[in-house]
Amino acid sequence: MKILSASVLLASVAVMFLTGCTAFTPGNLGGTQGYLFTQVDGSTVNGYPTGQTSSTSKVGRSDSTGVIFFATGDSSVQKAMQNGGITKIHHVDANVTSVLGGLFTKYTTVVYGE
DSSP: OHHHHHHHHHHHHHHHHHHTTTOOOOGGGOSOOOSSEEEEEEEOOSSSOOSOOSOOSEEEEEEEEEETTEEEEOOOHHHHHHHHTOSSEEEEEEEEEEEGGGTEEEEEEEEEEO
């Protein structure tokens, strides 16, 4: 029984450390994160106006994804502006999706502007 308990504890610790390699912590997107599944939308607070709801003429998106130990993509504000043809930012939002504590993650930056 002791061997089984030790094995389960060791496996749990290993999973916790290994899945952290691609996990996004939503932080400024509400501060909540579920271990099995996370779907969080929110406004960013990195120097861009937030929470504004008036209409804008253009929307641009940029994504980055992570699967197990590998992450790729460009979810920068600049890439989202380029993708949407935006020259003047109105506000910036973000979306975080995480499955099984970071085995799969996706971060999307959404820029609204002109």
